[in-house]
Amino acid sequence: MDVDRTLVRVVQTCHGFPSQWNAWTVSGRYLYLRYRHGEGSVEWHRGSDDADDTPETWNAGLSGLLVEWDDGTGGGDIDFEHFLAAAGLALAPDAVVA
Structure with a gap:
């Protein structure tokens, strides 16, 4: 499935580990x-x-994993700009980030 990678709204739900x-x-x-x-x-x-919308629905093609990576640091926090770059995501020009 081709999932749009341009974000228009982002809400940080945890600021630390993770x-x-x-x-x-x-x-x-929703991502x-x-x-x-x-x-x-x-x-x-x-x-x-x-x-x-649970992990069980993933097999039905209703949810799934877009991307994952391991940067080898073992770190627990990352700034949003670095996360976007590593994930291949982009913010729309008028995106709301909270």
Whole structure:
């Protein structure tokens, strides 16, 4: 599945170990961004409040893993700009980041 990688809204949900964010793309898809122990990941889902959007639905093609990486540092926090670069994501010019 081709998932849009341009973010229009981002909310940081954890500032430390781990660093994590909820994000929405230009096309309205919800992404869960996480970085812990030097490992980053981006999961895509139908929506952040879909009650039936669980790991079990991933096999049905309704959610999945967009990208993951290990930077070898074992770190627990990362600034958002570095996360975007490592994940291959971009902010839209009018994006709201909170």
